[in-house]
Amino acid sequence: MINIGKSWVNGMTYKEIADKEITSGDGLVITRMIDRKVEELAGEEVKEREELTKRYYDEEYLQNWAKSVLRRKFTKYELGELKKIMTKEIAVLAHFYEESGGNASGNDLITGIIFFESLQEYNSINEGI
Numbered sequence: 001m002i003n004i005g006k007s008w009v010n011g012m013t014y015k016e017i018a019d020k021e022i023t024s025g026d027g028l029v030i031t032r033m034i035d036r037k038v039e040e041l042a043g044e045e046v047k048e049r050e051e052l053t054k055r056y057y058d059e060e061y062l063q064n065w066a067k068s069v070l071r072r073k074f075t076k077y078e079l080g081e082l083k084k085i086m087t088k089e090i091a092v093l094a095h096f097y098e099e100s101g102g103n104a105s106g107n108d109l110i111t112g113i114i115f116f117e118s119l120q121e122y123n124s125i126n127e128g129i
Contacts, residue, residue, distance in 0.1 A: 002089040056091035
């Protein structure tokens with residue numbers, strides 16, 4: 001289960017991030033937040049269409065992405081920081097908004113997440129991590 005009261009790397013709780021997403025009407029808020037953190041970590045701007053497509057931590061995917069886009073592999077330190085950025089909570093929130101087409105409505109985030117089966121999909125994707 002996710003903990004929406006826990007804070008993400010930017011200091012906001014996942015509940016605050018979800019509320020920002022719901023009230024902004026912008027389905028890409030979470031995606032942009034992740035992309036900015038990855039750019040800060042990598043020390044360079046990532047071009048449009050080269051952004052990460054996975055929102056959860058997958059070391060093999062991340063290393064392949066880094067080799068392709070950054071022309072280098074991530075260091076152990078960078079991978080550790082990416083693990084803090086690409087949490088199960090942020091992956092579930094991102095998935096929820098992608099599945100809703102960026103048109104999340106209502107105040108009951110948990111019901112929405114369960115409705116879109118984000119938790120089940122996240123867990124099946126990440127078994128063994």
